[in-house]
Amino acid sequence: MEILFDEKLVAARRERALQKGQGAAFLLDIAAQELSERLAVVERHFDEAVELHGGNGLAARYALETGKVNAIRRAETSEIFGAGQSPILAAGLGEVPLEAASTNLVLSPLSLHLVNDLPGTLIQIRRALKPDGLLLAAIPGAGTLNELRDALLSAEAELMGGASPRVIPFIDVRDAGALLQRAGFALPVVDTETYTVRYDSLFALMQDLRAMGMANPLVGRSRVPLTRRFFLRAAELYAERYSDPDGRVRATFSIIYASGWAPHESQQQPLKPGSAKIRLADALRTMKDE
Incomplete structure (x- = not known):
């Protein structure tokens, strides 16, 4: 398994951002609301649920407000995420601290993009879901922060004659669906919502990313300190390529919403090969005759 992310560094930055109360929770709020809306239309009630690495707990709160969930536990990297109120199940970013078949619902808002495996x-x-249990996840996907990636790479290539990774890779929506199937989920569904956020400059965007605990966590990141000249040039390139008529710049966040069920015999099953009662050729011929 390739190690892309320094998961301990990610955890430390998320915890520090929470302790400082730096805000910038708008993206998590959007994802948490979307997950709750999708949960609200599921024709099921869930006795037990878990929010997995949800940061400020908004996904858990909104899920309870739907009336679809009786109780929800929260799993996080540190007790500080409970703010002395909610008990926390301690677990690293790539860990699921649950026994097999122990919960009906898992909510994962904006954390699965940071796990190595x-x-x-x-x-x-x-495995943690009971039969017919549901996973609802929000995962930043391909297209996210493309503008920032382009500006940083271009500035580094121009000033230093080379480039190193400064924005993490994001998963493609098709790959997300394939991974759900590979993990054994039934009836997987994935779709993407794209959000455009406008900033005064590249610097305001980077400040928000730090406030989310999302500064570059790549193991292969360059350790060479960047100069003021580099950031000024990156900001110029960003403004040249991605600004609106009013001078503000755009940042894209593409969120993949994914759902999948733990297999259960009550779920709709595909027909077995050879079990059809009419041949496809005959059906097509009938439609043509009509």
């Missing part, structure tokens, strides 16, 4: 984490979630 995403297939393994999805398998852990599926």
Whole structure:
């Protein structure tokens, strides 16, 4: 398994951002609301649920407000995320601290993109779900922060003659669906919502990313200190390529919403090969005759 992310560094930055109360929770709020809306239309009631690495707990709170959930526990990297109120199940970012078949619902808002072994984490979630249990996840996907990636790479290539990774890779929506199937989920569904956020400059965007605990966590990141000249040039390139007529710049966040069920005999099953009562050719011929 390739180690892309320094998960301890990610955890430390998320915890520090929470302790400082730096805000910038708008993206998590959007994802938590979307997950709760999708939960609200599920024709099921869930006795037990778990919010997995949800940061400020908004996903858990909104889920309870739907009336679809009786009780919800929260799993996080540290007790500080409970703010002395909610008991926390301590677990690293790639860990699911649950026994097999122990919960009906897992909510994962904006954390699965930071684990090194995403297939393994999805398998852990599926095992933790009771039969016919549901996973609802929000995962930043391909297209997220493309503008920032372009500006930083261009500035580094121009000033230093090379480039190093400064924005993390994000999963493609098709790959997300394939990973759910590989992990053993039934009836997987994935779709994408794209949000455009406007900032005064690249510097305001980077400040928000730090406030989310989302500064570059790549193991392969360059350790060479960047100069003021580099950031000024990156900001110029960003403004040249991605600004609106009023001078503000755009930042794209593409969120994949994924759902999957732990297998159960009551779920709709595909027909077995050879079990059809009419041949496809005959059906097409009938439609043509009509």
